[in-house]
Amino acid sequence: MNEKTIEKRLLKMQREILLKLPDTGVVCKSDCFCRNSTSEQNIDLDDLTALFALDPDSRRQLNLINHALNRLRRKEYYRCVQCGSQLSGEHLKKDPLTDLCEACLQKQSDDSIH
Numbered sequence: 708m709n710e711k712t713i714e715k716r717l718l719k720m721q722r723e724i725l726l727k728l729p730d731t732g733v734v735c736k737s738d739c740f741c742r743n744s745t746s747e748q749n750i751d752l753d754d755l756t757a758l759f760a761l762d763p764d765s766r767r768q769l770n771l772i773n774h775a776l777n778r779l780r781r782k783e784y785y786r787c788v789q790c791g792s793q794l795s796g797e798h799l800k801k802d803p804l805t806d807l808c809e810a811c812l813q814k815q816s817d818d819s820i821h
Contacts, residue, residue, distance in 0.1 A: 708796060714779055716803055721772045724765050728757055771804040778806060787811055 708716075758766060778784045785794050787808035794808055807815065 708800065710779060710784070713784065713799075713803065714776065717772050717776050717779070720803075721769065721776075724761070724769050724772070727762075727765055728760060768804075774806065775804050 758769070761769070775784065778788075785799070786792070787794055788806040789811040790808060792808045792810070794805070798809055799805065805812070
């Protein structure tokens with residue numbers, strides 16, 4: 708997958724979560740993330756009230772998406788944040804939000820068991 712395709716996929720995931728936002732009475736700006744589906748910017752976190760209206764899992768997902776978008780824009784998306792090795796396309800296709808290679812994920816899983 709190329710970077711534009713990945714970015715579109717991540718932004719789509721972001722929009723799907725933001726559609727869950729309950730009506731908080733907050734008026735969105737004209738360039739707000741919820742209206743600009745082709746935005747190349749991360750979520751504007753100015754409206755914490757609206758974001759905290761999301762359930763904890765959705766907030767966590769939103770954070771992971773923003774982290775992935777930031778890594779993509781810094782040209783670090785294809786690198787493991789722990790060991791620096793190349794992340795495989797297949798690995799990222801399975802989980803586009805991961806920032807660890809399969810070996811580091813396995814090590815993390817093994818460490819959490821012990």
